[in-house]
Amino acid sequence: MITSIWKAIRNGQIDPVYVITGTESYFIEKTLDLLKTKLTDGEPEFINFDLDEVPVDYVIEEADTIPFFSDRKLIIAKNASFLKAAERGKEKIDHNLKALEAWLENPPSSSVTVFVAPYEKLDERKKITKLIKQHAVMVEAKALQANDLEVWVQHEAKQFGKHIEKSSAQRLIEMAGTNLTLLSSEIEKMSLYLGAEEEITDELIVQMTARTLEQDAFKMLQAYLDGNISEALSVYYDLIRQKEEPVALTALLASQIRFMVHVYYLQKKGYHAQQISKQLKAHPYRVKLLVEKRQQIPEQRLLEVLNDLAEIDLQLKTQSGNRERILEFFLMKRKQARKAGMAQ
Structure with a gap:
């Protein structure tokens, strides 16, 4: 050990x-x-x-x-x-x-x-x-498996004299990613902020954790796929305020969609989460989040979104003017489609 x-x-x-x-x-x-x-x-x-x-x-x-x-x-x-x-x-x-x-x-x-x-x-x-x-x-120095990562976060918090519930450890990983160096830095920062207090809560994690571009893009995509367009647009506007490029965001979204398609395909083939992460050379926790999701997005829906993103990418690279609007309209189109479906 x-x-x-x-x-x-x-x-x-x-x-x-x-x-x-x-x-x-x-x-x-x-x-x-x-x-x-x-x-x-x-x-x-x-x-x-x-x-x-x-x-x-x-x-x-x-x-x-x-x-x-x-x-x-x-x-x-x-x-x-x-x-x-x-x-x-x-x-x-x-x-x-x-x-x-x-x-x-x-x-x-x-x-x-x-x-x-x-x-x-x-x-x-x-x-x-x-x-x-x-x-x-x-x-x-092996990479931690998905369940071990949550235990490691709890153990790391204990090293600083703090306590964190498993659900809060999951929230921290979802926000900060799976990089142990970054996670340790975030835990140390929150521990210093707490002083004599012991509990690292969800509220503190949301308040203090530095979000990564990849995590924000994943959150935006997940909200979009779940039909929570207001949340997706809110994250998008935050990213635009941070001067993130729509082209880069579109590429990140497409990359995540392709990853989801591969994970669900291998899952249908009978692979378990650890085998999938090894096959795709992805962190086990990233695979775990998708495999354990109760309502998986149909493969056909994912391929449609991927095709839409390819068109968005082409527009962003060939059209001039307000490029931020192109990706914004893509997100809003889902909202309009849902309204039309409800009206029928």
Whole structure:
């Protein structure tokens, strides 16, 4: 567990070699920050290497060199691609893995070397992968699953001495997105604002959370598809006041529609949420929101909206004048169609 490794680092139990694997940048950076914090006796010595640019020999040589200003130096070797599967001849650098294998048998205690492999999987068949797993502390920086994300938000709030209900955690994720660094920043900001108070409420989240363009566009589209045109127009007017371009907004809406079509298609095929997120390379929470939605939009309706957005995109790129009106009329057209249907 990554938390037990962090606890050991905080307690000063630091090993000579670490390997961080996985795609969650928040966990990668937090692990590196913890090591930097604990290795700041004297004048800190932090050395960075990009293994897409230099051979691993440079890392070995630096690790074997005695530090000048501190007891232990920190060496960070990013993009350790020799640990993942790769096509022959496609490697950017020819790494001396024999030298690395020998070095791993007895790494120096005067340095802490961290290999960062930001990939979903390592190639377990490789000798170097098997050997490095024997001699290094393996830190898994995997992206959280949908349900784990809500639990993580609650745990993060607890770190700041605050409490947040699961429903409020969901609201925060829906507003701020699934980026853990951003979520942590929002939780810290609200915790400072609360002072001695403990509860992070829905009202506080709505009041203080910085909204992203993607989240606002998703909210606008969802309101439009649900027939809540007043809400869709309200979000749209806010975005226009923030100087967002109608062309960019149209592209975001179309991208979200295509994503919904793909999710519902795979769901009909029998895929569950985790399989869909892996297939589409999307965050599990984003898929969960659509899969768990009680009233899914019919596929035909989604394709009609996608076709309308293609026409809007063409108009925005070929017509002059007040372009904000074009997307506004698109949103209002749904309202007029609903009124006509009710009149009949």
